[in-house]
Amino acid sequence: MAPTEPPPHRRPGAALHPLPPALEPGRPVTALAPMQDVTGHAFMGLIAGFGPPDLFFTEYFRAHPHSSLEPHILHSIDANPTGRPVFAQIIGDSPTEVLRTALGLLDHPVAGIDLNMGCPAPKVYKKNAGGGLLRDLERVRAIFESLRPRIPGRFTVKMRIGFDHTADFDALLDLVDAFDVDLLSLHARTVRELYHADPHYEFITRAVGRLRCPVLANGNITSADTALRILRETGAAGVMVGRSAIRYPWIFTQIHRRLRGLDPQPVRLSQVRNYIDRLYEALRDPARPPEATVARLKKFLNFVGQGVDPDGAFLHAMRRTRTPEELFMVCDRHLLRPGDPVFPEEPYPGVLARPNRESAAQSCGL
Numbered sequence: 001m002a003p004t005e006p007p008p009h010r011r012p013g014a015a016l017h018p019l020p021p022a023l024e025p026g027r028p029v030t031a032l033a034p035m036q037d038v039t040g041h042a043f044m045g046l047i048a049g050f051g052p053p054d055l056f057f058t059e060y061f062r063a064h065p066h067s068s069l070e071p072h073i074l075h076s077i078d079a080n081p082t083g084r085p086v087f088a089q090i091i092g093d094s095p096t097e098v099l100r101t102a103l104g105l106l107d108h109p110v111a112g113i114d115l116n117m118g119c120p121a122p123k124v125y126k127k128n129a130g131g132g133l134l135r136d137l138e139r140v141r142a143i144f145e146s147l148r149p150r151i152p153g154r155f156t157v158k159m160r161i162g163f164d165h166t167a168d169f170d171a172l173l174d175l176v177d178a179f180d181v182d183l184l185s186l187h188a189r190t191v192r193e194l195y196h197a198d199p200h201y202e203f204i205t206r207a208v209g210r211l212r213c214p215v216l217a218n219g220n221i222t223s224a225d226t227a228l229r230i231l232r233e234t235g236a237a238g239v240m241v242g243r244s245a246i247r248y249p250w251i252f253t254q255i256h257r258r259l260r261g262l263d264p265q266p267v268r269l270s271q272v273r274n275y276i277d278r279l280y281e282a283l284r285d286p287a288r289p290p291e292a293t294v295a296r297l298k299k300f301l302n303f304v305g306q307g308v309d310p311d312g313a314f315l316h317a318m319r320r321t322r323t324p325e326e327l328f329m330v331c332d333r334h335l336l337r338p339g340d341p342v343f344p345e346e347p348y349p350g351v352l353a354r355p356n357r358e359s360a361a362q363s364c365g366l
């Protein structure tokens, strides 16, 4: 693709919309990554209770000819439980439908509109939405062209470094820059790499050098130490954390402490046991049988279990439970131990949250 001409609406030298004021003014910002079926109202509120990140992003709103704004996602905006700004994410392939969805969302108290250009679920990318957009730069341009002039505030993008190669990476960045995108959250993997390849952080450094807008580094930010290392290596304006916030909800507090030059405060396994109780309450749906809540909670515990023991014994036992009583018994056995050991900030190497290709086909997550 030829180098991008600035679009006609762009005023040379126009100020970009700055990010909302950070919790620690002048320091790098933190964000909870959008995660479908995870970062709803309840989980956002829970995370905020452990010490919030600077920014939140909703699960994605679908934009297609028959779509309407999903009420349960709107709830996380209208009744935002975090005290922090929340960006609304949209997924779609049609400039008209994405615009219609964005205009609907602007009637709600959003910090900005975020476009998903990274979802690797085949049912999404095959329709050229999410990560599929990275194969079609003309479509990206058309969506940016439709959205940017009609969004008076922040327009942000979350993307990966390419679909199955990175040859278009600079051209994508040029589009981001030319259309005055206000923030780029960059997951440093291709769509084909899903969630387990080592992130290619050098692309974050490249984006930081090429763009005027702030860049959030995303992908395997697993602890405060990792966050500080990646911030130093890439020069990013901040970090976006997904799975490690499920495993270790104290991560934002620890990052903010480290940014202030303070040591992290150790978290004990008994605190993790308490977190699981709070998760259960947050996910509980009184209209459904308790086993349904257990099934949902187990998806979260898949991540938590990566830090409980180095052999994956908790995960093994937890996955075999069905009722709340069985589950809580396993939790008590593995988390209420003599001496109350420290819950490590990093996951144990080799203890996997059971990647499942089948479910990757259904959603943006694992």
Ligand SMILES: Cc1cc2nc3c(=O)[nH]c(=O)nc-3n(C[C@H](O)[C@H](O)[C@H](O)COP(=O)(O)O)c2cc1C
Binding pocket: 033, 034, 035, 036, 037, 038, 059, 060, 089, 116, 117, 118, 119, 158, 187, 195, 218, 219, 220, 221, 240, 241, 242, 243, 244, 364, 365, 366
């Ligand atoms: C369960 C799950 C659901 C996700 N859903 C979304 C989503 O709706 N929108 C999106 O942009 N990314 C989604 N992602 C990707 C994350 O936002 C993030 O980019 C990715 O997990 C890498 O960051 P991490 O290593 O900190 O988890 C999802 C990831 C997971 C694990």
